[in-house]
Amino acid sequence: MSLRIYAIAYLLFLYAPIILLPIFAFNDATIIAFPLSGFTTNWFAELATNKSLHAAVENSLFIAVITALLSTWLGLCAARAGAMHQFPLKAGIMGFIMLPLVLPEIIVAVSLLVVVVQVLELGMSNWTIIAAHVLICTPFCIAILNGAFQNLDPSLEEAAMDLGESRFSAFRLVTLPLVMPGIIASMLIAFTISLDEFIIAFFLSGSSPTMPVYIWGLLRFPASLPVVMALGTILVAMSIILLTIAELLRRRGMARAGVKDKGGFL
Amino acid sequence: MTALITLTGVNKYYADYHALRDINLTINEGEFFSLLGPSGCGKTTLLRTIAGFEMPSDGVVMIGGKDMAGVPANLRPTNMVFQSYAIFPHLTVAENVAFGLRKSKEIDKQTKAKMVAEALAMVGLDGYGKRAAHALSGGQRQRVALARALILKPKVLLLDEPLSALDKKMREQMQVELIRLQRQVGITFILVTHDQEEALVMSDRIAVMFEGEIGQLADPETLYRRPNSRRVAQFIGKMNMLDATVEVVDEVIDLTVRGLGSMQIEREQAPEGGQVGSAVVGIRPETLGILFEGETTERKLVDGVVDEVVYYGDMTYYDVRIEGVEQPLNIAMKNLIGRPVLEVGAKTQVIWDERSLVLLP
Numbered sequence: 070m071s072l073r074i075y076a077i078a079y080l081l082f083l084y085a086p087i088i089l090l091p092i093f094a095f096n097d098a099t100i101i102a103f104p105l106s107g108f109t110t111n112w113f114a115e116l117a118t119n120k121s122l123h124a125a126v127e128n129s130l131f132i133a134v135i136t137a138l139l140s141t142w143l144g145l146c147a148a149r150a151g152a153m154h155q156f157p158l159k160a161g162i163m164g165f166i167m168l169p170l171v172l173p174e175i176i177v178a179v180s181l182l183v184v185v186v187q188v189l190e191l192g193m194s195n196w197t198i199i200a201a202h203v204l205i206c207t208p209f210c211i212a213i214l215n216g217a218f219q220n221l222d223p224s225l226e227e228a229a230m231d232l233g234e235s236r237f238s239a240f241r242l243v244t245l246p247l248v249m250p251g252i253i254a255s256m257l258i259a260f261t262i263s264l265d266e267f268i269i270a271f272f273l274s275g276s277s278p279t280m281p282v283y284i285w286g287l288l289r290f291p292a293s294l295p296v297v298m299a300l301g302t303i304l305v306a307m308s309i310i311l312l313t314i315a316e317l318l319r320r321r322g323m324a325r326a327g328v329k330d331k332g333g334f335l
Numbered sequence: 336m337t338a339l340i341t342l343t344g345v346n347k348y349y350a351d352y353h354a355l356r357d358i359n360l361t362i363n364e365g366e367f368f369s370l371l372g373p374s375g376c377g378k379t380t381l382l383r384t385i386a387g388f389e390m391p392s393d394g395v396v397m398i399g400g401k402d403m404a405g406v407p408a409n410l411r412p413t414n415m416v417f418q419s420y421a422i423f424p425h426l427t428v429a430e431n432v433a434f435g436l437r438k439s440k441e442i443d444k445q446t447k448a449k450m451v452a453e454a455l456a457m458v459g460l461d462g463y464g465k466r467a468a469h470a471l472s473g474g475q476r477q478r479v480a481l482a483r484a485l486i487l488k489p490k491v492l493l494l495d496e497p498l499s500a501l502d503k504k505m506r507e508q509m510q511v512e513l514i515r516l517q518r519q520v521g522i523t524f525i526l527v528t529h530d531q532e533e534a535l536v537m538s539d540r541i542a543v544m545f546e547g548e549i550g551q552l553a554d555p556e557t558l559y560r561r562p563n564s565r566r567v568a569q570f571i572g573k574m575n576m577l578d579a580t581v582e583v584v585d586e587v588i589d590l591t592v593r594g595l596g597s598m599q600i601e602r603e604q605a606p607e608g609g610q611v612g613s614a615v616v617g618i619r620p621e622t623l624g625i626l627f628e629g630e631t632t633e634r635k636l637v638d639g640v641v642d643e644v645v646y647y648g649d650m651t652y653y654d655v656r657i658e659g660v661e662q663p664l665n666i667a668m669k670n671l672i673g674r675p676v677l678e679v680g681a682k683t684q685v686i687w688d689e690r691s692l693v694l695l696p
Contacts, residue, residue, distance in 0.1 A: 222419050222421055224417040224418070224419050224421035225421050225423060227388055227408070227415075227417070227421065228415070228417055228421035228423075229423075229434070230388075230407070230408045230409045231386060231388075231408050231409070231413075231414055231415045231484075232409075232414065232434050232435035232483065232484075232487065233409045233410075233435050233437070233438045233487070234409055234437070234438075235407075235409060236407075242437075243423055243425075246425050247424065247425055
């Protein structure tokens with residue numbers, strides 16, 4: 070019984086702040102406080118007209134899409150190699166490329182800043198952020214794709230080659246369709262991580278901020294707080310939808326490969 | 336008989352590991368050939384070398400008179416049934432079977448569909464075409480894998496331990512079906528197996544492999560009755576080994592076998608020729624016998640004491656100690672009417688015959 074209360078309290082603690090977002094996003098007052106004063110969609114309307122916000126969202130979407138593509142591609146190569154081939158120091162190498170998963174982002178951000186500015190002497194741009202985001206997203210992609218490849222019989226590609234297909238078309242016709250749900254799931258998760266990543270983007274963005282950095286900037290003006298709430302509401306909704314799609318695809322992949330679901334990444 | 340596959344001086348190294356040692360082998364057209372050996376003996380490596388998944392470190396592989404050096408698996412006239420069957424789980428049974436026909440653009444859709452139906456009928460899976468491949472049982476997957484390989488009419492079908500994943504009943508049924516299928520299509524089958532019984536039942540010829548080399552290559556009967564070495568004798572079936580001393584090797588061989596005494600055997604009972612000096616002789620359990628009360632024999636007898644009894648229903652296996660020999664003799668007896676099952680410690684007489692001996696170096 071006490072465990073049940075604990076579980077409920079835990080969920081409340083976890084999700085209550087997020088539920089406040091939509092509540093105040095539709096509240097007709099600039100001050101974030103109860104009692105609520107009335108329903109409005111003004112804040113959403115204001116979002117639609119804010120030019121600098123649009124620029125920030127555009128930056129973020131661009132970065133997130135490129136990051137999703139690159140890190141999934143890298144993850145695909147790593148997961149395939151890990152699942153299908155034996156090579157010296159395999160365990161060590163696989164561990165090493167998973168390391169960014171536990172590296173503090175602020176450390177990654179500072180060291181990348183030093184590398185980009187001092188060593189490479191490059192300017193800040195969306196591409197510097199993309200490089201950093203690929204670094205932190207790739208381990209997640211590998212983790213997801215590993216699952217997809219581990220369920221794959223290594224003889225399948227050989228069987229396709231034995232039946233007359235070249236190495237590449239064997240991969241395209243057999244491996245790719247079987248891991249496709251994993252690829253999509255991996256892209257969605259990389260996209261989500263990149264989209265709301267703050268610390269690295271804060272350090273590495275030049276004159277054009279990404280969306281999280283822009284939101285942080287808005288917080289200095291109390292009057293714009295409800296707009297942030299409205300934006301947050303949209304982001305939460307989008308995250309939930311994307312992660313749900315990712316999980317559904319992963320399950321479909323399992324079912325298609327005819328293996329038992331042992332619980333996924335999420 | 337025409338040679339289809341010729342391997343000459345084939346070696347394979349993985350770093351320091353010598354997986355195949357100087358393999359010389361000819362496999363004929365229409366033959367059911369088996370590679371038999373314990374795990375790690377190189378039999379699968381040899382099969383994969385023929386298939387084109389492994390390239391030999393040196394030596395020549397010829398298939399149908401063509402040198403296969405540098406020819407990848409997809410361009411070889413071989414098809415393989417994998418140990419895991421490697422059925423494509425995202426395709427239907429029919430799509431799996433038709434997979435190899437993708438490249439043949441000149442065959443139209445209807446002909447392809449007909450070929451798939453025929454291939455499925457051949458392996459006893461009529462009407463399974465629309466099923467999802469991942470919903471099949473082990474035996475059905477096996478049949479799909481066979482149909483998928485045979486539809487391409489390869490010169491050689493390679494089978495990598497195809498029956499090891501099936502239960503005993505299913506395995507025995509598939510053995511018979513594979514033999515029937517091989518006779519029906521008439522192409523060369525090369526089977527890799529660690530199951531000596533399976534190899535004996537199915538093959539025209541068997542190559543027994545140990546540690547990367549071929550220990551003996553012969554038809555099943557020769558392999559069973561006249562193994563050329565102790566390791567082959569012990570790997571194929573059960574074999575009693577007795578120390579012996581060879582005295583004269585001439586038209587016939589004179590020797591003394593410990594526990595059985597002096598005797599003469601024919602030259603052909605020594606597959607490796609036989610040399611004067613110490614050797615061993617092998618005797619199969621079913622060529623020995625126990626003289627039960629009321630039975631008579633014209634063959635030779637030696638006194639013994641029952642050391643162990645294993646009852647199998649149709650057969651009883653006895654371990655019988657005879658004087659002067661440490662290891663008891665294993666004897667297989669049919670449980671015919673009127674024959675009792677002896678008890679441990681019973682005094683008995685062992686029937687033997689020098690014609691069933693094989694002299695091993």
